Amino acid sequence: QMQLVQSGPEVKKPGTSVKVACKASGFSAVQWVRQARGQRLEWIGWIAVASGITNYAQNFQGRVTITWDMSTGTAYMVLSSLRSEDTAVYYCAAGYDGSGYLHWGQGTLVTVSS
Amino acid sequence: EIVLTQSPGTLSLSPGERATLSCRASQSVSSIYLGWYQQKPGQAPRLLIYGASSRATGIPDRFSGSGSGTDFTLTISRLEPEDFVVYYCQQYGSAPATFGQGTKVEIK
Numbered sequence: 085q086m087q088l089v090q091s092g093p094e095v096k097k098p099g100t101s102v103k104v105a106c107k108a109s110g111f112s113a114v115q116w117v118r119q120a121r122g123q124r125l126e127w128i129g130w131i132a133v134a135s136g137i138t139n140y141a142q143n144f145q146g147r148v149t150i151t152w153d154m155s156t157g158t159a160y161m162v163l164s165s166l167r168s169e170d171t172a173v174y175y176c177a178a179g180y181d182g183s184g185y186l187h188w189g190q191g192t193l194v195t196v197s198s
Numbered sequence: 199e200i201v202l203t204q205s206p207g208t209l210s211l212s213p214g215e216r217a218t219l220s221c222r223a224s225q226s227v228s229s230i231y232l233g234w235y236q237q238k239p240g241q242a243p244r245l246l247i248y249g250a251s252s253r254a255t256g257i258p259d260r261f262s263g264s265g266s267g268t269d270f271t272l273t274i275s276r277l278e279p280e281d282f283v284v285y286y287c288q289q290y291g292s293a294p295a296t297f298g299q300g301t302k303v304e305i306k
Contacts, residue, residue, distance in 0.1 A: 115295065117243075125235075125243065125286055125297045139293040142199065175242055184233040184248025185290070186255065191242055 109157025
């Protein structure tokens with residue numbers, strides 16, 4: 085599997101926003117997933133690369149935006165109004181329709197602390 | 199939202215034994231969009247099975263998936279030492295996509 089390349093770790097203050105990048109050219113869909121230390125995987129949202137259609141988990145509605153930059157083959161996830169509970173490793177994963185999410189990024193640690 | 203419930207939470211077995219992991223959905227899931235992942239400590243998840251029963255590239259044939267509708271199963275025919283980690287199911291055919299809570303396979 086090809087490993088996707090994500091941007092580096094971030095430390096943010098509560099109430100601010102974070103933008104995480106994921107280089108993922110050549111795939112039909114990209115999803116974002118996060119995992120707090122010792123916790124389960126939590127789905128954040130998804131973008132269909134060709135159409136730009138997005139879908140977000142209810143827990144993140146209004147706080148998350150996923151976009152695709154066709155010129156660089158990079159997906160972005162912006163999470164706003166950060167709180168301490170958003171401290172987690174954020175992963176992107178990409179795949180082709182019907183073939184699952186085979187390719188994953190290395191993860192980006194986002195720490196929210198005052 | 200489709201809720202996926204994995205059982206058991208923890209499975210205690212010995213190397214060489216057979217492992218059977220369950221993933222039950224709160225409503226019917228299209229088999230095309232049901233996947234299983236393995237996650238080792240400190241690593242990103244790895245896709246094992248997609249479409250409920252198709253092995254992903256490079257996955258050993260001791261891993262197999264089955265099921266349809268609301269009941270899906272991941273079977274590891276003979277546990278190797280590196281298989282004692284955590285497994286998640288995911289459905290991604292019905293928005294929003296969801297993950298199960300995970301099953302940890304530990305050495306007995």
